[in-house]
Amino acid sequence: MTREFELITHVLCPYVQRSVIVLSEKRIPYRRTDIDLANKPNWFQEISPLGKVPVLVVGERQSLFESAVICEYLNEVTPGSLHPEDxxxxxxxxxxxxxxxxxxxxxxxxxxxxxxxxxxxxxxxxxxxxxxxxxxxxxxxxxxxxxxxxxxxxxxxxxxxxxxxxxxxxxxxxxxxxxxxxxxxxxxxxxxxxxxxxxxxxxxxxxxxxxxxxxxxxxxxxxxxxxxxxxx
Ligand SMILES: N[C@@H](CCC(=O)N[C@@H](CS)C(=O)NCC(=O)O)C(=O)O
Incomplete structure (x- = not known):
């Protein structure tokens, strides 16, 4: 897998934790960047349409928001599946x-x-x-x-x-x-x-x-x- 992943996070967020757990279960290397939700950086506002974490930055190209979507995507682009087949x-x-x-x-x-x-x-x-x-x-x-x-x-x-x-x-x-x-x-x-x-x-x-x-x-x-x- 050649893509680079960066996860934009907050220390207490349970939706962030979902993504982190899936990254870990699928042994996907990534970089984690914590932000202060009370003082959101400008670059974050640009990549997070709803102003929420988590956001997954994929390579230089694209940012994904919504934890369920992020988890599904990570699951799909790596071997094995954390979802039932049926x-x-x-x-x-x-x-x-x-x-x-x-x-x-x-x-x-x-x-x-x-x-x-x-x-x-x-x-x-x-x-x-x-x-x-x-x-x-x-x-x-x-x-x-x-x-x-x-x-x-x-x-x-x-x-x-x-x-x-x-x-x-x-x-x-x-x-x-x-x-x-x-x-x-x-x-x-x-x-x-x-x-x-x-x-x-x-x-x-x-x-x-x-x-x-x-x-x-x-x-x-x-x-x-x-x-x-x-x-x-
Ligand atoms: N439906 C979203 C919910 C994410 C969410 O609510 N994140 C909270 C932190 S746990 C957030 O970023 N809130 C924005 C804020 O506090 O300004 C998801 O599943 O990713």
């Missing part, structure tokens, strides 16, 4: 990848919710959504059995939010979803998933949430002392 199965995976994006929106609603009522509503919606997902899961260890697929690259970063949040708070969102818990633990142990973030990601994420000025920020402030002890 078109219907593949479409099914794409549908549940989209579901994963809606879970990410739900997680953002949770940590941004300004009041207890809105926080509870977001929590209940997430609980119900994970319940729907649980019903679709087989015997694992991954979504599609033994083979790690793009869909696993999508859910690894979703479950990572809960690894971090649960180190500080008892959210009770994933309490009664046993198959998800098994899937989650396999994804947590997967090298590509673990290495998609920096070692200080948990602290950065907790710090980010604490500064939202949201209901969850307040909850975290209340448990700060406990969680410091718990995580020490």
């Amino acid at each position: 078109p219907l199965e593949r479409a099914y995976h794409r549908a549940w990848i989209e579901f994963g994006s809606s879970l990410l929106s739900g997680i953002a609603q949770l940590y941004n919710a300004p009041t207890l009522e809105e926080f509870d509503a977001s929590r209940n919606t997430l609980r119900a959504r994970f319940g729907q997902l649980e019903e679709r899961l087989g015997s694992g260890p991954y979504f599609y059995g033994e083979n790690f697929q793009i869909i696993d690259a999508v859910y690894g970063p979703i479950f990572r939010y809960f690894d971090v949040f649960e180190s500080a708070l008892d959210l009770g969102i994933l309490d009664n979803v046993e198959k998800i818990q098994v899937w989650r633990s396999h994804l947590r142990a997967r090298e590509s998933v673990g290495q998609a973030v920096t070692f200080d990601y948990p602290d950065r994420l907790l710090d980010f949430v604490r500064k939202r000025g949201s209901y969850m920020s307040q909850l975290m402030a209340c448990t700060d002392v406990d969680s410091t002890v718990k995580r020490a």
Whole structure:
């Protein structure tokens, strides 16, 4: 493969993590450039029509945006596939990848919710959504059995939010979803998933949430002392 890849990223972005995981699973060499989303460089505005990361710069020619598109492209231009062969199965995976994006929106609603009522509503919606997902899961260890697929690259970063949040708070969102818990633990142990973030990601994420000025920020402030002890 002669193409050169550069991935434009942000340290906390779960959509970036998907692309990083696929790059890693397919052993594709690339350069990573982190940007500050609060202070986007001019060159970034030119290559990202929606002003969002990730963006994959391919050679000198073209930039791709939208993480799902980036993952599919990377999968197609390298040997082997991280998608099922059967078109219907593949479409099914794409549908549940989209579901994963809606879970990410739900997680953002949770940590941004300004009041207890809105926080509870977001929590209940997430609980119900994970319940729907649980019903679709087989015997694992991954979504599609033994083979790690793009869909696993999508859910690894979703479950990572809960690894971090649960180190500080008892959210009770994933309490009664046993198959998800098994899937989650396999994804947590997967090298590509673990290495998609920096070692200080948990602290950065907790710090980010604490500064939202949201209901969850307040909850975290209340448990700060406990969680410091718990995580020490
Ligand atoms: N649908 C997009 C979503 C990407 C996205 O929302 N990225 C966020 C960071 S996680 C972003 O760049 N937001 C722009 C901003 O914060 O200004 C994708 O899958 O790539």
